[in-house]
Amino acid sequence: MRPAEPWHWVGIMTDSSWVSIGPLDDIPEAEIIPVSPGGFAAIVVRRGYAVYAYEDRCTHVDYPLSTGYVDRDEIVCPWHGACFAVETGEIRCPPADGPLIAVPVRVQEGQVELCVRAGQQLADLDQ
Ligand code: FES
16 A cells, blocks of 8 residues: 555654764765665765765566666666656556555755654555
């Protein structure tokens, strides 16, 4: 079961559930950056001052996306070529059959933080 809206995150996004992955300035533009805050495997992509994060798992056959690449506004899976919108994780081309699991991101005083707890819960619901 996949939750439909980000309101599922409300109530679990407490201050203690945000984990820093480092300064925004250290994240290169338009590349897939693998991170594992709190042991949760995720990828982040920076576009300007915006950062997007997703579980490091393609929705085709669950292989990692971290060795993929960004082509304009799409994250491309290295295994069989599925692609997803950078800004939403929605599927743009097969063979994947569902959107990526988004992880909430915020930038606090120049530090990029992921709400790992929310990402983990959404990933668990999608299994
Ligand atoms: S695992 Fe990503 S396209 Fe197959």
